[in-house]
Amino acid sequence: MLAFILRRLMQSVAVLLAVGLVSFSLFRYVGDPINAMVGQDTPAVEREALRVKLGLNDPAPIQFVRFIANAAHGQFGLSYRTAEPVSRMILERLPATLELSFCAALFALLVGIPMGVYTGLYPRHWTSRLLQAVSLIGVSLPTFLIGILLILFFSVILRWLPSFGRGETVTIGWWTTNFLRWKGLEALILPSITLGLFQLTLLMRLVRSEMLEVMRTDYIKFARARGLTNRAINFGHALKNTLVPVITVTGLQLGSLIAFAIVTETVFAWPGVGQLFIQSVQFSDIPVMAAYLMLIGLFFVIINLVVDLLYFVVDPRLRGQMGRRAGAH
Amino acid sequence: MAASGKSALNKAPLLEVKNLRVEFPTRRGTLLAVDDVSFEIAAGEVLGVVGESGAGKSLTGNAIIGLLEPPGRVAGGEIRLEGRRIDNLPYEEMRKVRGAQIGAIFQDPLTSLNPLYSVGRQLIETIQTHLPLSAGQARQRAIDLLKEVGIPGAEQRIDHYPHQFSGGMRQRVVIALALCAGPKLIVADEPTTALDVSIQAQVIALLKRLCREHGTAVMLVTHDMGVIAETADRVAVMYAGRVAEIGPVRDVIKQARHPYTEGLMGSIPSLGHRSERLAQIDGAMPRLTEIPRGCAFNPRCGHRGQRCLVERPDLMPAGSSRAACWLHDPRGVGAAAVGELADA
Amino acid sequence: MSARTAFAQWLHHAADSDIWWSFKSSTTTVVAAAVTFLIIAMAFLAPVIAPHTPFDPGTLSLSDGLKPPVLISSDGDWSFPLGTDDQGRDVLSSIMYGTRLSLIVGFASVIVAMVLGIGLGLISGYFGGTTDAVIMRIADVQLTFPAILVALLIDGLVRGLISSDRHDEIATFVIIGAIGLSFWVQYARTVRGSVLVEKNKEYVQAARVIGLSPAVIMVRHVLPNVTGPVLVIATINLGLAIITEATLSFLGVGLPSTQPSLGTLIRLGNELLQSGEWWITVFPGITLALLVLAVNLLGDWLRDALNPKLR
Numbered sequence: 008m009l010a011f012i013l014r015r016l017m018q019s020v021a022v023l024l025a026v027g028l029v030s031f032s033l034f035r036y037v038g039d040p041i042n043a044m045v046g047q048d049t050p051a052v053e054r055e056a057l058r059v060k061l062g063l064n065d066p067a068p069i070q071f072v073r074f075i076a077n078a079a080h081g082q083f084g085l086s087y088r089t090a091e092p093v094s095r096m097i098l099e100r101l102p103a104t105l106e107l108s109f110c111a112a113l114f115a116l117l118v119g120i121p122m123g124v125y126t127g128l129y130p131r132h133w134t135s136r137l138l139q140a141v142s143l144i145g146v147s148l149p150t151f152l153i154g155i156l157l158i159l160f161f162s163v164i165l166r167w168l169p170s171f172g173r174g175e176t177v178t179i180g181w182w183t184t185n186f187l188r189w190k191g192l193e194a195l196i197l198p199s200i201t202l203g204l205f206q207l208t209l210l211m212r213l214v215r216s217e218m219l220e221v222m223r224t225d226y227i228k229f230a231r232a233r234g235l236t237n238r239a240i241n242f243g244h245a246l247k248n249t250l251v252p253v254i255t256v257t258g259l260q261l262g263s264l265i266a267f268a269i270v271t272e273t274v275f276a277w278p279g280v281g282q283l284f285i286q287s288v289q290f291s292d293i294p295v296m297a298a299y300l301m302l303i304g305l306f307f308v309i310i311n312l313v314v315d316l317l318y319f320v321v322d323p324r325l326r327g328q329m330g331r332r333a334g335a336h
Numbered sequence: 337m338a339a340s341g342k343s344a345l346n347k348a349p350l351l352e353v354k355n356l357r358v359e360f361p362t363r364r365g366t367l368l369a370v371d372d373v374s375f376e377i378a379a380g381e382v383l384g385v386v387g388e389s390g391a392g393k394s395l396t397g398n399a400i401i402g403l404l405e406p407p408g409r410v411a412g413g414e415i416r417l418e419g420r421r422i423d424n425l426p427y428e429e430m431r432k433v434r435g436a437q438i439g440a441i442f443q444d445p446l447t448s449l450n451p452l453y454s455v456g457r458q459l460i461e462t463i464q465t466h467l468p469l470s471a472g473q474a475r476q477r478a479i480d481l482l483k484e485v486g487i488p489g490a491e492q493r494i495d496h497y498p499h500q501f502s503g504g505m506r507q508r509v510v511i512a513l514a515l516c517a518g519p520k521l522i523v524a525d526e527p528t529t530a531l532d533v534s535i536q537a538q539v540i541a542l543l544k545r546l547c548r549e550h551g552t553a554v555m556l557v558t559h560d561m562g563v564i565a566e567t568a569d570r571v572a573v574m575y576a577g578r579v580a581e582i583g584p585v586r587d588v589i590k591q592a593r594h595p596y597t598e599g600l601m602g603s604i605p606s607l608g609h610r611s612e613r614l615a616q617i618d619g620a621m622p623r624l625t626e627i628p629r630g631c632a633f634n635p636r637c638g639h640r641g642q643r644c645l646v647e648r649p650d651l652m653p654a655g656s657s658r659a660a661c662w663l664h665d666p667r668g669v670g671a672a673a674v675g676e677l678a679d680a
Numbered sequence: 681m682s683a684r685t686a687f688a689q690w691l692h693h694a695a696d697s698d699i700w701w702s703f704k705s706s707t708t709t710v711v712a713a714a715v716t717f718l719i720i721a722m723a724f725l726a727p728v729i730a731p732h733t734p735f736d737p738g739t740l741s742l743s744d745g746l747k748p749p750v751l752i753s754s755d756g757d758w759s760f761p762l763g764t765d766d767q768g769r770d771v772l773s774s775i776m777y778g779t780r781l782s783l784i785v786g787f788a789s790v791i792v793a794m795v796l797g798i799g800l801g802l803i804s805g806y807f808g809g810t811t812d813a814v815i816m817r818i819a820d821v822q823l824t825f826p827a828i829l830v831a832l833l834i835d836g837l838v839r840g841l842i843s844s845d846r847h848d849e850i851a852t853f854v855i856i857g858a859i860g861l862s863f864w865v866q867y868a869r870t871v872r873g874s875v876l877v878e879k880n881k882e883y884v885q886a887a888r889v890i891g892l893s894p895a896v897i898m899v900r901h902v903l904p905n906v907t908g909p910v911l912v913i914a915t916i917n918l919g920l921a922i923i924t925e926a927t928l929s930f931l932g933v934g935l936p937s938t939q940p941s942l943g944t945l946i947r948l949g950n951e952l953l954q955s956g957e958w959w960i961t962v963f964p965g966i967t968l969a970l971l972v973l974a975v976n977l978l979g980d981w982l983r984d985a986l987n988p989k990l991r
């Protein structure tokens with residue numbers, strides 16, 4: 008178990024280094040960092056001096072090590088666009104994105120899994136067919152369109168909910184939260200639904216198909232032959248066996264929620280890191296892009312570790328053998 | 337050693353299957369997968385059901401435990417357990433019969449157990465579903481059952497997970513699970529097919545011993561005539577959804593009455609006749625969509641007569657067995673009609 | 681069994697009554713196929729059937745601006761059936777031209793992803809070892825980032841490398857490349873899996889013994905084997921690619937306003953949504969949703985009908 012975790016940690020570090028390499032290459036070779044820092048008419052000598060000072064003339068491996076060391080300290084340099092420290096820009100906006108992603112994930116899990124279980128257990132029931140049809144529409148609607156339609160109905164026509172911004176927030180230390188004010192919570196509703204809807208339909212369809220598959224297995228048939236109650240079979244035996252793939256996908260989806268927040272934040276003018284990223288793509292603000300990439304990589308690695316640990320809790324077959332990861336792709 | 341001479345006839349039947357029909361609606365029309373099957377099993381008796389795959393033997397077993405997979409359904413006939421009709425019970429009533437009165441063993445022990453729960457948990461869960469025992473008592477019973485099926489170190493092994501057992505050991509666990517609540521009948525569907533040949537004999541011997549000790553009757557579904565010969569008291573031979581012949585196992589083996597059984601027996605290798613080529617039946621069992629008129633076996637039968645092409649034979653007495661073949665027509669009409677085309 | 685007979689068999693299998701039957705018996709699928717066909721026809725016949733040429737500035741008149749759709753307008757003028765935007769462009773014609781662009785980008789990026797994925801999958805499976813490890817690790821890492829993010833990164837990168845005025849000219853190609861690069865992994869994995877299965881079969885060994893190139897033999901056997909799954913992935917990816925392009929365009933990093941796809945149209949309309957001019961957004965939105973829904977339905981049906989083990 009310990010060996011397994013250590014190995015996974017090593018792999019995580021490797022993935023982070025790989026992402027770091029991409030970030031570094033972006034940072035170093037796309038555009039010239041010096042141009043962004045100095046004026047057009049700065050003489051070449053001064054530029055060269057700045058290069059030496061910033062270590063841009065050092066061999067690439069040394070620069071990479073320095074980049075990684077700085078990244079580990081949260082230092083990503085200055086934004087080309089605003090000349091602010093990138094880390095401060097990200098930190099300011101991170102709470103907004105995390106709170107939004109958290110609410111969206113909660114919405115997707117709490118609604119998606121029960122719907123999947125229901126449609127998996129009663130695939131022929133008309134409500135299941137209806138949910139299945141609606142879910143297909145959910146998968147086919149791009150996130151931004153869902154957001155626009157929600158705004159059209161609930162903000163423009165009905166005027167029930169706000170259509171942009173975080174509403175009222177409370178600042179605790181460096182963290183700003185939506186959760187402590189009614190206006191803040193209100194502002195979370197539409198963006199969370201928008202962001203979570205796709206994951207919800209995905210989860211529902213996944214749980215459904217896993218349920219259907221598990222219900223066909225021999226051990227479920229044997230459980231029936233032993234006369235177990237439907238309750239024990241459906242929730243004790245079937246649901247638990249669907250958990251491994253569900254955990255995998257949920258983990259991956261949580262990671263992508265933070266990235267998908269880019270779209271939702273744009274639609275709802277939500278001041279999160281996603282919006283920051285889009286602005287930096289438009290302005291080719293490389294340091295911000297590089298930092299964002301590292302951030303997403305970090306989230307992904309953390310989530311994957313948690314997912315791996317959850318496998319151990321769920322599947323006894325994994326406890327025996329070190330490191331083999333069943334259920335993942 | 338199997339047909340130990342004790343006659344099943346003087347006991348009231350434990351299980352009575354009468355004119356059972358199982359249908360599968362498909363888009364090409366409704367398939368009759370089990371057609372007018374009747375047989376009885378006495379208390380403590382082992383009935384072997386043998387036939388090629390697709391003959392309807394597993395479906396008959398599934399119909400008895402009430403677990404036909406949709407869209408398959410019982411379309412006619414009756415199934416009675418100790419005189420009580422069980423084929424039309426509501427799901428919840430039938431659930432209480434399953435496990436408690438009829439146990440089941442499936443083909444593949446590797447997939448019959450839930451991989452995520454320890455065998456103990458699965459045993460205790462089944463015991464507590466059917467018997468009013470406390471958790472501690474149920475655990476003790478589970479350990480006793482594991483000992484009984486020959487699992488060494490049952491006290492420790494009870495907390496192990498299925499993947500920690502070998503195939504043969506898992507099938508022993510499955511047998512323990514089937515015996516949990518002391519059922520009167522076990523439907524064993526190809527219980528040894530998925531196992532190594534060396535382990536098959538052990539598992540069959542175990543099943544036989546346990547059932548004799550507990551007085552449990554067994555419906556042993558298999559395509560392996562050898563297993564039947566060794567284990568069963570009586571045997572039912574199925575062909576294309578119907579019973580071709582049924583009778584005491586020794587008589588059926590020694591003197592088959594149905595031409596199909598005859599062919600089947602000819603395909604068992606026997607010691608001492610090594611040089612002889614095994615007999616085989618030409619052709620293959622028809623698909624359910626293409627069952628011929630008259631006797632389903634007629635295209636492959638060496639004794640086929642005019643009548644066999646037109647009229648379907650029911651089971652009729654033939655020695656100590658009963659066979660669905662016009663050769664045994666009590667009025668002698670069938671036999672007469674047969675001769676004409678025998679060589680054609 | 682030569683490659684040709686294998687392929688013929690697959691074709692035969694595909695044209696087998698089972699598939700045709702499952703197509704005919706599913707009303708949804710027939711409707712989806714019809715809708716897809718209609719939208720494609722509408723898009724590609726746009727220059728012929730569109731009532732206006734919305735992106736020819738000469739034909740535009742600001743006095744036609746912000747006309748509501750004919751059903752809710754007071755004058756009942758049928759010259760702009762779905763209304764106009766703030767520039768006086770006919771929404772219906774914009775949709776026709778926009779759909780055409782969305783479809784072109786969608787199909788082209790699927791082809792890019794397919795060629796790239798099949799190629800890398802064959803290489804990865806055939807050579808194994810380090811090559812395989814490198815390709816598959818890249819695939820793993822890329823899979824952890826959503827396609828939209830990968831496409832955004834590639835787009836941002838290109839923006840950093842070339843000047844912005846040139847960017848508009850090649851925007852379409854950049855988008856096709858970016859989306860294609862973000863969807864290759866699934867093809868590669870499928871093909872690689874199939875190669876690994878075939879690699880150890882006797883005929884490949886036998887081919888090696890009699891001096892035939894196992895690579896050629898395998899390509900000829902593997903490709904027909906994966907045609908079904910690849911077709912399914914491609915159909916499902918077509919929907920995703922169209923959504924991705926629309927999203928990128930909506931975010932303002934996709935196709936420029938001079939060549940608006942459905943996503944661009946929705947973005948332009950979205951700016952007017954708050955003031956109540958909903959039709960500029962909603963009609964392109966409906967078209968996009970219908971198109972993707974129909975393609976997804978076809979993909980779902982195809983997957984069930986060919987029933988390859990896809991995750």
